[in-house]
Amino acid sequence: MEFNATLIGEAIAFAILIALTVKFVWPPLINAIEERQRKIEEGLEAADRARKELADADSRAADEIKQARAEAAAIIERANQQATQIVDKARTDALLEASRQKAAAQADIESMAHRARAELRAQVATLAVAGAEKILGREVNADTHKALLDELVAGI
Amino acid sequence: MSAEAGGENFTQYIQHHLTFWNAPLTQTGGMASIHVDSIIMSVVLGGIFFVWFWWFARRATSGVPGKGQAFVELALEFVDGQVKDAWHGSRKVLGPLALTIFFWILFMNLMDVIPVDFIPTAAEATGAAHFRPVPTADVNTTFAMSLTVLLLSLFFGMRAKGIVGYFKGWVSAPFTAKGILMKIVLAPFNILMALIEHITQPVSLALRLFGNIFAGDLLFMLIAGLLTHFLSLWFPLGILGYAVWSIFELLIILIQAFIFMYLAVTYIAMAQQQH
Numbered sequence: 001m002e003f004n005a006t007l008i009g010e011a012i013a014f015a016i017l018i019a020l021t022v023k024f025v026w027p028p029l030i031n032a033i034e035e036r037q038r039k040i041e042e043g044l045e046a047a048d049r050a051r052k053e054l055a056d057a058d059s060r061a062a063d064e065i066k067q068a069r070a071e072a073a074a075i076i077e078r079a080n081q082q083a084t085q086i087v088d089k090a091r092t093d094a095l096l097e098a099s100r101q102k103a104a105a106q107a108d109i110e111s112m113a114h115r116a117r118a119e120l121r122a123q124v125a126t127l128a129v130a131g132a133e134k135i136l137g138r139e140v141n142a143d144t145h146k147a148l149l150d151e152l153v154a155g156i
Numbered sequence: 157m158s159a160e161a162g163g164e165n166f167t168q169y170i171q172h173h174l175t176f177w178n179a180p181l182t183q184t185g186g187m188a189s190i191h192v193d194s195i196i197m198s199v200v201l202g203g204i205f206f207v208w209f210w211w212f213a214r215r216a217t218s219g220v221p222g223k224g225q226a227f228v229e230l231a232l233e234f235v236d237g238q239v240k241d242a243w244h245g246s247r248k249v250l251g252p253l254a255l256t257i258f259f260w261i262l263f264m265n266l267m268d269v270i271p272v273d274f275i276p277t278a279a280e281a282t283g284a285a286h287f288r289p290v291p292t293a294d295v296n297t298t299f300a301m302s303l304t305v306l307l308l309s310l311f312f313g314m315r316a317k318g319i320v321g322y323f324k325g326w327v328s329a330p331f332t333a334k335g336i337l338m339k340i341v342l343a344p345f346n347i348l349m350a351l352i353e354h355i356t357q358p359v360s361l362a363l364r365l366f367g368n369i370f371a372g373d374l375l376f377m378l379i380a381g382l383l384t385h386f387l388s389l390w391f392p393l394g395i396l397g398y399a400v401w402s403i404f405e406l407l408i409i410l411i412q413a414f415i416f417m418y419l420a421v422t423y424i425a426m427a428q429q430q431h
Binding site: 002003004005006007008009010011013014015017018020021022024025026027028029030031032033035036039 | 176178181186187188189190191194195198199202205206209210212213214216217218219221225228229232233236248249251252253255256260291294295296297299300301303304
């Protein structure tokens with residue numbers, strides 16, 4: 001164990017080396033490491049955020065699709081109802097029209113039959129007078145037998 | 157070569173390898189002299205450490221690091237983690253201090269596993285009378301470091317607590333009392349404890365490193381000496397022994413560098429902690 005001035009020399013060298021490391025080596029390296037750690041942290045956060053946003057967008061899209069489907073179904077439903085309504089209305093209209101026309105036709109027929117019967121009645125009186133003249137061989141005065149004729153006509 | 161002559165040469169060989177390149181600073185020499193070999197080796201190795209780290213620190217990027225930067229960062233983060241365990245305050249000085257201690261000691265210790273004759277032979281060819289290439293096998297180097305650590309612990313302790321507050325810690329701990337009388341009675345014991353603590357810390361720190369590396373170095377010398385001076389008998393065993401001891405010594409080198417770093421950080425952290 002030979003102690004001598006080497007100790008002082010080595011202590012100075014050690015002190016200088018520490019000072020150099022404190023000043024020139026440590027700060028840039030530790031800064032780079034911490035900066036990188038921060039970057040990685042930010043990157044991970046961004047990835048998480050993006051994943052969450054993607055999930056949100058997915059669920060939103062699914063929601064919108066569901067809603068659109070529901071709307072489409074409602075529209076179709078309404079269209080179907082309208083179509084049914086239109087068809088129903090057309091049917092009732094047609095039925096109404098038909099019955100109206102039928103009633104009109106029946107009225108026509110009735111009035112025609114009535115007229116025909118009236119004509120027939122008028123002709124029956126004439127025919128009966130003509131028939132009676134033939135049978136009696138003489139002119140029958142329609143006025144004298146008017147009561148009889150009227151009774152006959154009424155009997156038809 | 158007779159065994160006796162071989163033995164004499166062997167002793168000379170070991171003694172030669174144990175002698176420093178001593179340069180007296182004054183006529184009388186003695187304490188006022190310097191071990192040129194220790195100074196040269198430690199400065200060169202410290203320079204290699206600094207230039208290596210500084211090279212990558214200068215172009216350090218926070219983006220994707222290159223292989224060199226990644227390795228340097230790995231070393232730095234390892235040291236930083238150790239310091240973080242021992243001290244929870246700022247690591248602006250303690251971190252680089254630990255890094256310097258670890259790598260400087262590691263590099264100086266590593267000179268141990270370079271075959272014992274390589275560097276001395278090269279140095280002696282350029283004019284040195286003796287050359288010991290392992291600076292940590294020189295008590296001056298290890299004590300220089302441990303005493304610097306002691307000074308730093310005093311400095312940081314006083315900076316953290318104030319000069320009065322720091323020495324109050326010397327007087328009032330580890331033995332504590334409530335009454336003022338008991339405090340005065342216990343004060344001398346506390347001062348004695350503090351003195352012992354502050355003497356044993358640097359001495360144990362320095363001697364542990366010195367002893368381990370000196371012993372390893374000496375064993376290499378012995379194996380190499382046996383190899384060269386008792387050739388026929390020792391050569392195969394010597395080669396094997398040298399290889400085995402190199403592997404074992406690598407472990408010691410690493411562990412001693414780590415222990416010195418860890419204890420230095422612990423001592424400085426302890427000086428700053430509030431009791």
